[in-house]
Amino acid sequence: MTNSSSLPAHPGAAKSGLAALALGAIGVVYGDIGTSPLYTVKEIFLPATGVALNAHNIIGAVSVIFWALMLVVTLKYVILILRADNRGEGGALALTALATHAVAGKPRLRKLLLLLGVFGATLFYGDSVITPAISVMGAIEGLEVVTPALKPFVLPISIGILAGLFVVQRFGTAAVGKVFGPVIVLWFGVLGLVGLVHIQQQPEVLAALNPLHAWEFLSERGWKLFAALGAIVLALTGAEALYADMGHFGAKPIRLAWTFLVFPALALNYLGQGALLIGDPAAIENPFYRLFPESLVLPMVVLAALAAVIASQAVISGAYSMTKQAIQLGFLPRMEVRATSASEAGQIYVPAVNWALLVGVLAAVLLFGSSSALAGAYGIAVTLTMLITTILTYVVVSEGWRLPRWVAIPATLFFLAVDLLLVAGCAIKFFDGGWFPLALGLLLFIGMSTWARGRELLMGSIRAEGLALQPFVENLALNMAEGDSVNKALRTAVYAVANPDTVPQALLHNLKHNQVLHETNVILTVQFEDCPWVSEQERVQVQALAPSFWRVTLHFGFMDRPDVPRALALCEAKGLRVPAFETSYFLSRETVVPTQGAGMAGWRERLFATMSRNAGGVAEFFCLPDNAVVELGTRVQI
Known part of the structure; x- marks a missing residue:
């Protein structure tokens, strides 16, 4: 539904409003996926994945990351799924509502889709626990690069930052939100610039833009393919936020931000890390922070910590919004929901959810102890959510929009194949921590389904x-x-x-x-x-x-x-x-x-x-x- 009073008075106003929304989208929507370079490349070359650290594999791994971003994020989410809006809103429950409405005359299918969508929503809460923990720890671990003597301080500093983040939630995010966009713009600008510097030093890494290198890398892995994919999927975490936050910014600003800043910066940074490793394999200890000269590592730790807090804020705010939707759709009991802004209806604070998330995040940090250990827990909830989104979107486009089956089925099968590969890659990490977000999601699913029934x-x-x-x-x-x-x-x-x-x-x-x-x-x-x-x-x-x-x-x-x-x-x-x-x-x-x-x-x-x-x-x-x-x-x- 379009509100005519919200339309801009002239083209200049339209451009100004669009630019402001794109800036806001950069700050809120892309914080999660924007902090993935902190740990993704390092995880790909861990001994457990079986990927040898040589130029051939480095180019292949970077190629897989690049084309995964292109296919999963750009094609699936930015181009296709952002079209599936529920009167401007996106996310698991909004999509579930669309899908169940499309099959209103088929009660059994409707109930099945409802349960599937609710399970997808519960997985978001698991993501809301893991994202703050891994993002903040990945950022603060840069202190170890400054000097190994600071390693014992990584855990307590991470806990202090995370506790402070949840304590200030009750004051609202309006004031902090004003700096989110500029800080993340600076973050992506630095990611792209430092990546470009290293690409110039090792231009052979640009061969990763050829998708044949991605295919060779995957086909050479054999049965260890899934271990490698379980690490590569870390580059995609945060993709669901594109859709979930559509109601806050609209599809067009999200697309513009991704196309003209976020994707180029991420691609350049991953290529830059690959170039660094080709020239200096010892940098695998922490390839992200090794991109920078020693004098800039500490400032980058500070900037990375700010970016990690912003990424965490995005999923925390998303958890509040998801809770409000679940309450009003009848999947959770009533709980206190406080408005933290007189002008922005979407800015809310849910005390019960806030403190439950804090307990979960601190438990994750203390249980796993490092970003590498948390990486084992990360990904499985995200990839399952992606898989559920693909299934629900098929129902919407085929049953709701009446798109011809010969168009909907092949596209869905392609994305299902990609999603299933990613899920399988993360599933092998089940006993290394993947059980953690799944257990959280299962407990919430039992609670939500019990309340509804x-x-x-x-x-x-x-x-x-x-x-x-x-x-x-x-x-x-x-x-x-x-x-x-x-x-x-x-x-x-x-x-x-x-x-x-x-x-x-x-x-x-x-x-x-x-x-x-x-x-x-x-x-x-x-x-x-x-x-x-x-x-x-x-x-x-x-x-x-x-x-x-x-x-x-x-x-x-x-x-x-x-x-x-x-x-x-x-x-x-x-x-x-x-x-x-x-x-x-x-x-x-x-x-x-x-x-x-x-x-x-x-x-x-x-x-x-x-x-x-x-x-x-x-x-x-x-x-x-x-x-x-x-x-x-x-x-x-x-």
Whole structure:
């Protein structure tokens, strides 16, 4: 949906706005993939990969990196997948919503795709733990190049930087965000420049631009191909961020930033590291920092640390955004979501996620101890996410866009083959640390799927035990018309319910125990749609049920802020006035009682009951005024 008010007034404004968005995209989107040169080349030539350090293999390895960036990032993500936007939003859950909408008439396939997409989303959290750890440690390990005496300080300095990064999250990223773009532009400029200097010294490395060298390198590996691919894939980590952050910047700025700065800088730096190793194989100890003269290593450690913090910030912010989407799509319980900017709706802070990520990141740093050890854990979550993205994109283009199968199938098979090779390359690192992000993802998947299934069972139980709303209010109105006396409160009562077709328990309590009925009674249901935003024109549905009774349905996108009082003010244009200072909100807090039956396994029902007890408050989530809320508890068996 296009907002005409956001269109630039003249071409100069368009260029200025596009340039600003491209600068922002460089700072946020490309921080992760931009720090990959810190450790990728070194990992390729470790003894475990079986790749001998000679000119032939160096050129072949750099060629594979170059063409992997070209095929996976440029062709797959920048050119193709950025087209699959959900009203401007991208990422695992946005793509899942598109895919499930495309197969809405096929319930079994829809459920399978939903589970697949949720699993892909949980893998992002694993990436959100590994990325800060490996990026910051890879940067700080440059101190060892300055002098080996500083090696004992690498771990404590890394922990201090990471802890500080998570502690300051509650203040928001608006101020820091202003320097993200310029710092990363400087970072990529330095990457490209130093790479160019070394290419001039060893121009034979330019042979890596020939894809035949990549093919020879891969075909010569034999059964050790997967070990080499498991290291090369480190150059691609961060590719998913191109798609996930599309909603913040738009596809065009992301494409421009990649084409004219990021890709050239990365290509030049990898070629430069290859040239360095051809001339000085001993530089394999740390080929990135050996690109620089000794006098510049320490300044580069500082710049690399800043770039690593920015890369970490990108995935942390992404985890907050993913959590908000998951809550509103019904895959996570409500939790506190704080807005950290009055002007930028996307800048949020989720305390529970922040501290959980901090614990996970510190555990990863202490468990693995170095960027090389962390490299074993890195990649498997990313490549599985890439594979899931390819599958979901096929469903969108074939079922949603109705692209001819003869076009969609060959393209999908090509990218599936690439993704499966990369997954296999990372899978052999399972026992070297690859289990870590997968275990995190599996735990989250169990939690998210349990919550979604539990809510489904809970709604079914409420629906089965509840009274039908329409006949109830009609009989009540008829009895009152015939002279039944019920005390009337001269206020508006809003009864928030999950099922709009049953009588709210709070309404029954009011009639039975308080013997009172409000002058205006609103049966309110909030629905979250599988699109990121819902316009105000589509926000409210109002239906008159009987005298004094109305049914209101509010529609929000999974990126909208669910401000219920503000949305109810829109009802006046549809004939229902909900006065802000004369309205009481009646909420029902269900206490889940696990029972024996066909619902879920006993341990999952107990897990759901625990999650339900610890879910955030409805009033805070829906922005309800504290002094106008009445909560009533009910026990529901599932």
